[in-house]
Amino acid sequence: MKADVPPSGTPLVELKGISKRYGDLLANDGIDLSIEPGEIHALLGENGAGKSTLVKILYGVIEPSAGEIRWEGRPVTIGSPVEARALGLGMVFQHFSLFDELSVAENIAVALSSDWSLSTVREKLGEISRTYGLALDADRAVWTLSAGERQRIEIVRCLLQNPRLLILDEPTSVLTPQEAEHLFTTLDRLSSEGCAILYISHKLEEVRRLCRRATILRAGRVVATIDPRASSAREIAALMVGNAVGEVRTDAPHHPQGETLKVSNLSMPPAGLHGQALRDINLVARAGEVVGIAGVAGNGQSELFAALSGERLADRPEALAINGKPSGTMGIDARRRLGAAFVPEERLGHAAAPSHRLSENTLISHAATEVSRSGFILMNAAKRVARSIIQSFDVRAPEGDPQARKLSGGNLQKFVIGREIIRKPKLLIVDQPTWGVDAGAARLIRQALVDLAREGSAVVIVSQDLDELFEVADRMAVIHQGILSPLKPIGEWTKEAVGLEMLGVAQAQGGVHAV
Numbered sequence: 001m002k003a004d005v006p007p008s009g010t011p012l013v014e015l016k017g018i019s020k021r022y023g024d025l026l027a028n029d030g031i032d033l034s035i036e037p038g039e040i041h042a043l044l045g046e047n048g049a050g051k052s053t054l055v056k057i058l059y060g061v062i063e064p065s066a067g068e069i070r071w072e073g074r075p076v077t078i079g080s081p082v083e084a085r086a087l088g089l090g091m092v093f094q095h096f097s098l099f100d101e102l103s104v105a106e107n108i109a110v111a112l113s114s115d116w117s118l119s120t121v122r123e124k125l126g127e128i129s130r131t132y133g134l135a136l137d138a139d140r141a142v143w144t145l146s147a148g149e150r151q152r153i154e155i156v157r158c159l160l161q162n163p164r165l166l167i168l169d170e171p172t173s174v175l176t177p178q179e180a181e182h183l184f185t186t187l188d189r190l191s192s193e194g195c196a197i198l199y200i201s202h203k204l205e206e207v208r209r210l211c212r213r214a215t216i217l218r219a220g221r222v223v224a225t226i227d228p229r230a231s232s233a234r235e236i237a238a239l240m241v242g243n244a245v246g247e248v249r250t251d252a253p254h255h256p257q258g259e260t261l262k263v264s265n266l267s268m269p270p271a272g273l274h275g276q277a278l279r280d281i282n283l284v285a286r287a288g289e290v291v292g293i294a295g296v297a298g299n300g301q302s303e304l305f306a307a308l309s310g311e312r313l314a315d316r317p318e319a320l321a322i323n324g325k326p327s328g329t330m331g332i333d334a335r336r337r338l339g340a341a342f343v344p345e346e347r348l349g350h351a352a353a354p355s356h357r358l359s360e361n362t363l364i365s366h367a368a369t370e371v372s373r374s375g376f377i378l379m380n381a382a383k384r385v386a387r388s389i390i391q392s393f394d395v396r397a398p399e400g401d402p403q404a405r406k407l408s409g410g411n412l413q414k415f416v417i418g419r420e421i422i423r424k425p426k427l428l429i430v431d432q433p434t435w436g437v438d439a440g441a442a443r444l445i446r447q448a449l450v451d452l453a454r455e456g457s458a459v460v461i462v463s464q465d466l467d468e469l470f471e472v473a474d475r476m477a478v479i480h481q482g483i484l485s486p487l488k489p490i491g492e493w494t495k496e497a498v499g500l501e502m503l504g505v506a507q508a509q510g511g512v513h514a515v
């Protein structure tokens with residue numbers, strides 16, 4: 001890797017007084033930030049603090065309303081991602097932009113200029129894979145790869161262009177603990193060679209492990225620049241939100257009873273070419289309890305969610321019962337009428353309609369309630385519901401009744417979860433509840449899920465975040481290749497046992513897979 005380190009004392013990049021205005025809202029308000037060559041610098045802040053806005057400005061995706069960017073001491077204008085890359089910036093986004101059917105090498109080649117032949121890409125890919133321990137098989141089709149391997153493609157793609165600054169937006173949210181550790185080793189190595197890294201994450205422990213400086217944003221402004229190793233995760237979270245973040249209270253007494261959800265020998269073929277079949281799933285969730293489903297992404301979680309919500313139907317009604325009523329062949333609305341509610345993983349486009357206003361987005365699940373009468377939509381009632389969700393779930397949204405896409409990711413997640421919880425469903429099934437959500441908001445969401453259960457609902461949480469499940473679940477199972485492990489009280493699980501189930505080792509050793 002090339003590392004022409006500029007004379008010491010000159011930052012690699014300096015942002016001076018960067019502001020971005022959206023109507024009345026200052027998403028970035030006079031931000032100063034500098035990054036030294038080879039520095040791993042964290043950008044922290046609660047949801048809506050302005051982190052994405054700032055890196056989009058740096059990467060040339062949006063134009064600042066005011067301020068200056070200096071690159072190695074020279075003022076520059078970064079008008080597009082192409083210009084950003086030419087300058088020496090690389091960015092690994094949360095959502096990968098890969099073609100499933102193409103091979104690893106082909107995916108890299110299509111993203112580069114036509115000067116790169118497939119054979120040069122292969123050669124360089126081999127070199128970079130070896131140097132940085134980013135194992136990748138050039139000929140494997142992308143659909144066969146894990147999320148960690150897909151992310152490696154995106155990283156290699158950046159590294160092929162010799163970046164001087166690599167921006168990573170929540171890179172570990174899709175990784176297993178082992179893959180995350182591997183990524184940190186790669187980043188340490190890049191840093192030691194002079195490549196600077198700007199690292200956005202809500203996981204404060206990993207920021208403490210990796211970064212030497214952290215800039216903390218609150219409401220669009222820099223509130224502190226700290227050495228994260230010198231503070232605890234709790235202290236950093238307090239700086240981000242402006243007050244202390246408590247723990248989720250789960251100790252309220254509860255006596256789970258009945259079978260609010262009962263899944264019996266549910267099998268389903270894969271939905272598409274590369275989907276995961278569900279194999280003989282048995283699961284019971286009782287009123288009063290939180291049931292957690294752990295697993296590495298791509299092992300049938302989305303298929304299970306689709307089967308539980310009615311987006312895909314079972315072949316017989318008895319495969320799934322809600323409050324004792326066979327409902328395996330009922331669609332999503334009929335299941336909602338039985339008292340169920342659902343929050344899918346993807347918030348924009350699935351859980352919420354991006355171009356519709358928040359009030360209109362309440363209709364997705366409230367259509368049968370107070371927001372409609374005799375087939376007519378009562379828009380004022382929908383606005384009232386939206387306002388009450390915004391208040392109860394501390395959703396920080398632009399003034400008025402904004403479109404869903406104008407909310408930051410974490411705030412939209414609070415809105416979507418709130419929209420389902422305020423209906424007080426008897427059964428709530430939620431996929432990845434706190435994905436991309438800051439520490440304070442994650443606590444609020446988890447507490448709301450636990451409170452709903454303690455008030456007598458059954459809550460099923462599908463999550464890749466093991467810490468989250470250990471914090472809130474009463475019973476837990478692990479899904480691997482479409483097979484669900486036994487559902488056991490949380491106290492009977494160790495992290496090691498969960499890890500073995502996640503990798504399928506326990507299944508290979510002949511575990512019994514029934515409730």
Ligand SMILES: Nc1ncnc2c1ncn2[C@@H]1O[C@H](COP(=O)(O)OP(=O)(O)OP(=O)(O)O)[C@@H](O)[C@H]1O
Nearest residue numbers: 022027047048049050051052053406407408409410
């Ligand atoms: N296109 C837009 N129009 C209006 N407001 C916007 C737009 N994009 C972002 N905002 C607002 O700007 C603020 C900063 O959003 P941004 O996405 O930068 O936050 P963030 O710190 O990245 O949050 P998260 O951690 O939730 O992703 C938020 O209040 C958001 O609602």
